[in-house]
Amino acid sequence: MSEIEALAAALRGGDTTAQSLARRSLARIAECNSDVGAFAVVDADRALSAARRADHELSDGIDRGPLHGIPMGVKDLIDVEGLPATRGSAHFADHQAAMDAECVRRLRTAGAVIIGTTVTHEFGYGPTGDRSWHGPARNPHEPGRMAGGSSGGSAAAVAAGMVPAALGTDTGGSARIPAALCGIAGYKPAFGRVPTEGVFPLSPSLDHVGVLGATARDCRLVIEALAPQHSGRHCAGGTVARVGWLTEAPDAPVTSAIADLTRGALAEHDVTQVPCDALTGMREAFSAIQNSEAFATHADRVHARPDLFDAEVLDRLRSASQTPGWCLVRALHTRAAARERVNSLFEHVDLLASPTVGITAPPIGDREVTVNGASHAVRSTLLALTSPWNLIGFPALSVPVGHVGRLPVGVQLICPPDREELLFSVADDLFPPGAVA
Amino acid sequence: MSEIEALAAALRGGDTTAQSLARRSLARIAECNSDVGAFAVVDADRALSAARRADHELSDGIDRGPLHGIPMGVKDLIDVEGLPATRGSAHFADHQAAMDAECVRRLRTAGAVIIGTTVTHEFGYGPTGDRSWHGPARNPHEPGRMAGGSSGGSAAAVAAGMVPAALGTDTGGSARIPAALCGIAGYKPAFGRVPTEGVFPLSPSLDHVGVLGATARDCRLVIEALAPQHSGRHCAGGTVARVGWLTEAPDAPVTSAIADLTRGALAEHDVTQVPCDALTGMREAFSAIQNSEAFATHADRVHARPDLFDAEVLDRLRSASQTPGWCLVRALHTRAAARERVNSLFEHVDLLASPTVGITAPPIGDREVTVNGASHAVRSTLLALTSPWNLIGFPALSVPVGHVGRLPVGVQLICPPDREELLFSVADDLFPPGAVA
Numbered sequence: 001m002s003e004i005e006a007l008a009a010a011l012r013g014g015d016t017t018a019q020s021l022a023r024r025s026l027a028r029i030a031e032c033n034s035d036v037g038a039f040a041v042v043d044a045d046r047a048l049s050a051a052r053r054a055d056h057e058l059s060d061g062i063d064r065g066p067l068h069g070i071p072m073g074v075k076d077l078i079d080v081e082g083l084p085a086t087r088g089s090a091h092f093a094d095h096q097a098a099m100d101a102e103c104v105r106r107l108r109t110a111g112a113v114i115i116g117t118t119v120t121h122e123f124g125y126g127p128t129g130d131r132s133w134h135g136p137a138r139n140p141h142e143p144g145r146m147a148g149g150s151s152g153g154s155a156a157a158v159a160a161g162m163v164p165a166a167l168g169t170d171t172g173g174s175a176r177i178p179a180a181l182c183g184i185a186g187y188k189p190a191f192g193r194v195p196t197e198g199v200f201p202l203s204p205s206l207d208h209v210g211v212l213g214a215t216a217r218d219c220r221l222v223i224e225a226l227a228p229q230h231s232g233r234h235c236a237g238g239t240v241a242r243v244g245w246l247t248e249a250p251d252a253p254v255t256s257a258i259a260d261l262t263r264g265a266l267a268e269h270d271v272t273q274v275p276c277d278a279l280t281g282m283r284e285a286f287s288a289i290q291n292s293e294a295f296a297t298h299a300d301r302v303h304a305r306p307d308l309f310d311a312e313v314l315d316r317l318r319s320a321s322q323t324p325g326w327c328l329v330r331a332l333h334t335r336a337a338a339r340e341r342v343n344s345l346f347e348h349v350d351l352l353a354s355p356t357v358g359i360t361a362p363p364i365g366d367r368e369v370t371v372n373g374a375s376h377a378v379r380s381t382l383l384a385l386t387s388p389w390n391l392i393g394f395p396a397l398s399v400p401v402g403h404v405g406r407l408p409v410g411v412q413l414i415c416p417p418d419r420e421e422l423l424f425s426v427a428d429d430l431f432p433p434g435a436v437a
Numbered sequence: 438m439s440e441i442e443a444l445a446a447a448l449r450g451g452d453t454t455a456q457s458l459a460r461r462s463l464a465r466i467a468e469c470n471s472d473v474g475a476f477a478v479v480d481a482d483r484a485l486s487a488a489r490r491a492d493h494e495l496s497d498g499i500d501r502g503p504l505h506g507i508p509m510g511v512k513d514l515i516d517v518e519g520l521p522a523t524r525g526s527a528h529f530a531d532h533q534a535a536m537d538a539e540c541v542r543r544l545r546t547a548g549a550v551i552i553g554t555t556v557t558h559e560f561g562y563g564p565t566g567d568r569s570w571h572g573p574a575r576n577p578h579e580p581g582r583m584a585g586g587s588s589g590g591s592a593a594a595v596a597a598g599m600v601p602a603a604l605g606t607d608t609g610g611s612a613r614i615p616a617a618l619c620g621i622a623g624y625k626p627a628f629g630r631v632p633t634e635g636v637f638p639l640s641p642s643l644d645h646v647g648v649l650g651a652t653a654r655d656c657r658l659v660i661e662a663l664a665p666q667h668s669g670r671h672c673a674g675g676t677v678a679r680v681g682w683l684t685e686a687p688d689a690p691v692t693s694a695i696a697d698l699t700r701g702a703l704a705e706h707d708v709t710q711v712p713c714d715a716l717t718g719m720r721e722a723f724s725a726i727q728n729s730e731a732f733a734t735h736a737d738r739v740h741a742r743p744d745l746f747d748a749e750v751l752d753r754l755r756s757a758s759q760t761p762g763w764c765l766v767r768a769l770h771t772r773a774a775a776r777e778r779v780n781s782l783f784e785h786v787d788l789l790a791s792p793t794v795g796i797t798a799p800p801i802g803d804r805e806v807t808v809n810g811a812s813h814a815v816r817s818t819l820l821a822l823t824s825p826w827n828l829i830g831f832p833a834l835s836v837p838v839g840h841v842g843r844l845p846v847g848v849q850l851i852c853p854p855d856r857e858e859l860l861f862s863v864a865d866d867l868f869p870p871g872a873v874a
Binding site: 288291292293295296299320321322323324325326327328329330333 | 728
């Protein structure tokens with residue numbers, strides 16, 4: 001049973017109330033938010049009154065489904081009516097959201113109780129999660145290390161037990177990377193499945209609303225509330241899938257310990273090796289598109305008030321402005337060709353899989369990492385295995401599979417847009433209810 | 438009656454034969470091609486045998502319609518099976534087309550007799566038409582002046598009476614500009630209406646197959662053969678249309694004589710003024726897209742064999758490579774917004790109209806021109822009023838309306854993709870059969 005399912009059962013069994021869940025969430029935040037930097041703004045009053053409403057509704061026989069009365073966090077890149085919407089940047093230090101983003105509206109319709117906003121890397125532009133107007137998001141497993149990003153606050157909030165699930169975004173891995181580094185589940189649905197209205201853009205053709213949850217099943221419950229067209233069929237357990245395991249490539253370094261742990265997690269499936277050399281072109285295309293779109297999003301701010309950006313983010317944006325248009329044109333062709341090629345891979349396998357991230361959480365501020373004896377850039381190492389699925393908009397899920405030392409490790413499952421059910425079904429089997437702490 | 442209609446009637450009335458038309462065409466080419474540089478390759482043998490077949494078919498009662506037995510030219514950017522396909526470049530000096538482009542196949546199906554290929558500006562990349570591996574296309578009205586481009590050879594061929602119509606392409610005005618400068622009609626249909634398979638790309642999201650004909654009605658007959666889904670309804674004459682006249686803008690200079698002549702041509706219609714300031718953003722967006730796509734098309738050649746390019750074309754390509762990706766992203770947004778804005782203009786008018794080109798044909802090689810006392814670049818002046826319609830893919834027709842001195846002037850009519858019939862109907866009224874020499 002997932003964390004949300006357990007809470008939902010307790011609520012309906014009279015063992016707890018939404019108000020008690022909200023108070024427990026607020027207490028946990030008070031206890032450890034200063035250590036992990038998960039929440040940017042806590043909206044205690046409105047959370048408690050939403051919880052009260054949820055309790056009244058339940059006692060009146062109005063049941064909004066599994067998220068009814070469940071406390072949740074929302075990444076500070078997603079508008080929550082009446083709350084500061086800083087996008088992690090001094091540019092929006094004084095900005096307040098006028099209305100809910102569509103995904104937040106859907107959460108409320110499903111009965112969720114919004115506790116507050118969670119820390120984002122400035123403008124969602126960084127997988128390290130440690131450059132934000134609110135300060136770095138920290139890894140609950142070791143607060144001197146990154147939570148990952150850019151949805152680092154959401155991941156830390158879930159991993160620290162503040163909320164069972166939170167909204168994030170995912171442009172190159174921003175939900176899956178912090179999920180993997182923090183030992184929780186993170187899901188990026190198919191492109192366009194969850195509307196991005198009210199979500200501050202980074203690179204609109206790569207931007208996705210993402211979900212972070214204690215388990216894959218928690219992510220599934222949230223995604224069903226966000227995208228109600230979902231079939232809702234939960235496959236029975238015991239599925240054996242044909243899994244294509246993406247082998248290592250020089251530009252996607254993976255430590256031996258992580259390679260063994262993640263590969264071993266799929267041992268019960270029918271696993272074939274899929275050379276992931278093809279991902280190289282996808283990463284380059286991803287970068288050309290993200291660079292061009294991100295600078296188009298921020299060009300006016302870069303020109304008018306460069307001083308308000310974090311220095312590293314500003315530097316990255318200026319580099320991004322150098323990508324030539326003709327490379328973008330080629331990247332768009334590569335994207336179309338890659339979608340075809342990956343679709344043809346899926347004629348032979350049900351799912352693709354890889355480590356989510358090839359390293360465990362680096363210390364906050366680090367930008368170089370040694371993997372199997374060679375030095376690599378932290379950012380590109382974090383993004384190497386997640387960003388290709390933003391390029392082609394395929395669903396991708398990160399599930400925790402254990403630890404290396406004290407630090408968590410995630411495995412990534414990827415499927416075509418119409419095979420999301422199988423993805424979750426395999427994830428459930430990998431980590432049956434109760435197996436995840 | 439259009440030139441093609443007159444020939445078609447003579448053919449069916451027994452007053453001439455397809456072979457005689459082909460021979461007349463070949464004779465005219467022999468007579469003046471060295472003066473005007475219209476044809477790149479003349480395919481006399483195959484033309485004569487195609488004409489013979491056309492005659493046999495007609496005498497056997499097989500009538501393929503208005504183009505049956507009509508001699509035509511095909512721009513050297515469009516593949517004609519078995520003929521050299523140089524694209525106007527030394528890069529393809531030895532290249533031969535393996536099969537017909539789809540548009541050529543359709544011409545043949547309609548019974549047209551392909552006489553040969555016509556001179557294109559190198560790779561179709563230039564509205565001046567004077568930089569080609571075959572030498573400059575020259576204006577039949579004054580051979581020291583440009584025919585315009587990039588379909589300069591096709592325009593010169595029609596204007597010199599070598600063929601009644603020819604295929605061109607149009608990425609920023611490449612059919613309409615030389616049509617206007619040479620005193621014939623040129624048509625760019627809606628984007629995608631005529632397939633570009635077998636047409637060498639320049640900027641694929643702006644590239645159109647275009648038609649050059651002695652009159653608008655000739656263009657219409659050819660386009661109906663190229664895109665048979667066309668309704669084919671020819672409106673009755675006497676249409677009075679609501680015409681939005683695009684007023685001058687500083688970056689779209691028009692000589693007073695051309696402004697008067699073109700504006701006067703529409704006097705019988707219900708004309709309102711439409712400020713064309715909006716076109717400024719469209720031109721910039723056009724340039725960003727064309728630059729990026731054109732360099733993506735040619736990057737490998739620029740790197741491998743820069744020496745094989747015409748120096749000016751190479752220089753332009755290298756400049757084009759400097760357009761940043763983020764500007765392309767913004768240009769794509771501008772394109773979408775412009776399409777909306779222009780669509781809303783068409784709620785109040787049936788057609789938009791402007792001069793096709795604000796100047797008459799400049800001397801070959803000139804790159805600066807004085808308009809109303811100020812100096813302007815020739816290329817941007819030639820493209821200023823035609824390229825916006827490539828950006829949004831709307832049909833645009835250039836029709837000759839008279840002369841300034843000895844040099845021809847064209848007016849441009851623009852309509853939404855579903856209003857092509859009205860466009861041609863108004864063009865017919867402007868210049869009733871017999872009125873065009």
